[in-house]
Amino acid sequence: MPNRLEGKVAIITGGNSGIGEATGHLFAREGAKVILMARREAQGQAVATAIRERGFEATFIACDVGDDDSVRGAVEKAAATYGRIDVLFNNAGGGGGGRFPNEPNSDWLRIVNTNLTGTFYVSQAVWGHLVA
Structure with a gap:
């Protein structure tokens, strides 16, 4: 069933590599307008460009999911760009080294901030757009 996401606007956090990058390509092929969010801008822009070069719509917005102000600004920019948000794929995450x-406490706090707190911040910021 092609184009299952036709006309939908999808945010993908951690969209600059790995699962997020692959999901961006998949959602675009299914008809979604893809918004990739991540901290590493050069990688995120490269993924968005690769999606657009295949004839699909994609935008990159720099965002640190562990920073509530960064998240709220990015989500508002996404909503202003496309007028709506229909899908959220909370993918940003990472592990320790x-x-x-032997894991330092600072690594643990960084992991929790991204994997747990970041998911909360993004879900909370997007919620009003999803239920509108």
Whole structure:
């Protein structure tokens, strides 16, 4: 069933690489207007460009999901760009660099801020657009 997302606007956090990048390409092929959000701007812009070069619509918006102000600004920019938000794929995340017994507290706090708090911030910011 092609074009299952035709006319939908989809935000993908962590859309600059890995699962987020692959999901951006998939959602675009299914007809969505894709908004990629991530911290690393050069990578995010490259993914958006690759999607557009295949004839689909994609935009990159720089965003640190662990920063509530960054998230709210990015979501408002996304909503202003397309007039709506229909789909949210909370994908931003990461892990530590060491083994558990040696993991520094600072790494743990960074992981929780991105993987847990970031998911909360993005979901909360997008919620009003999804239920409108």
